[in-house]
Amino acid sequence: MDSISAKEAKIDPVSREVFIKEHIPFVIYTVSSVTGRYISTENDMEYSIGLEALNNAIDAYDESTSKFETFATTVIKNRVIDFLRKENRKGYLLSESDVMDATMDESGSVDMRMEIAEFTEHLKKFGFTFDDLVDVSPKHVDSRKRAIRLGMKISGNENCMTYIYKELKLPVSNIIKLFKESRRFVYLHNKYILSIAVIFDKDYSIIKEWIGDVIRGDEYESQ
């Protein structure tokens, strides 16, 4: 299926665009495995080099020799390695981490880090960490929306929030009465709901903005 798509992408610009979009995860993974770190944003130079290498690989690919992924992996890896060598030869005075620090500071990441650090401390008081949230956060997007919506509502209720900070747990019975939620749902996702309530109550604006897609979707639904 891939070789056919690569063949089509070679001759048809629209198919090429679709083909490249489909292979973005592949580019991310390949570039990341060469550099040994995650691509930080879409503007990452290595990521751009990887995309360009994928485009070139489509042109140079001969389906009779190998699978497209095998061929493209070699092309992307070689391009990224060449780029990194050239960067090293330039001999910048600033180290990679210095550059990263500067970039992150510019984009307001210091505030982000402060917010995350403060949020982490709050979670510790409740007896769990982000690592625990991996296992208890709702897997299905609809459940997440429902939990986030409930967390937002709880954050707007002063009595509930007072109880939460005092008792370090959700006032489950109160929540069921006030917001007409099922007991099972509240119990099942109580840590996640509690975290969302704290995010909105403490007004962690950057984190709120980060999960804005879900909130906005939620708002559209309610309109």
Place this chain on the structure above:
Amino acid sequence: MRANKGKIMEILDSHAVVMTSDGHFNRIKRKESMRIGADVLYTSNDLMEKPYLKKSWFFNFKTQVAVAMFVVLALVISQITMPVAYAVVSLDINPSLEITVDESRKVVSINPINTEADELLEAYVINENKDLHAVINDLIKLSNAMGYLTSENHNVILATAMIDSKNSKSDSIEFMSEILSAIEETEYTFDFTLVSTAREAGDLKSAKSEGLSLGRYAMDKENFMPPGQMKKLEETEETEAVEQETEPQNEEEKTTLPPGQEKKVEENKNTDNEKPLPPGQVIKEQNKPSKFVITEKKATQPNDNNGNGKNKGGGKGN
């Protein structure tokens, strides 16, 4: 393969936790240059689903309490069910070994003290009842069968001590007398000399600290020499002149008697000469009163079933 974008919320030793823009949390493999708050692009290949056993499980309070309770329970059960060591009997023939028994005279353990004892115990299968008296008799018989107990090396040195120092020496003496009666009642096909001593708990500790069996330690302490060894020592130390002085004695007796029985026969001559003892009957003699008791155990003759003294003067030595 799917691509995701997430913010790094927590960085741990083996992985990091990211929050996606739709509020989901993921664990991803840890890589270089990760920073809290940084946006990262990752694929489904980077995800770690149930990747590890949480390190903290052992340090969890509930687990600690459960483990502690289990350990305490195990200790209590072991204390209840484990036999309690009551006394020690040392048996020296060379092999030298120590037998620990509980109050009901069941053997708790047998501790070899030298390599000969290792060999002996390797060949010995302990009886089902683990009865002390049976074990002692078995070990003496096995020592004879394996060639440790011979007509030249005929001494079996037995020493007893109670483990708890609160138990008096009289308990130790009583315990030894039980063992001697059990040996007396047992039929043997060979002769041997039994040297026995009942000791105190303190001697047991001292013997252990010196790496000796209780019997050997007692002999060293009291400077006691078993009959056969005494004679051997005399033979090697005395000059020819001394030997010539002793020659005028009855030569017939000297050649027929086994070493160590000389003194007893002399006594028998003087006191009880007309009544030779039947085989199997025990002659008791105290070398040093209250310290060591020397007992001659004679072989039981096959035709002397009742021990009624019909074959008077019988036994291998004669």
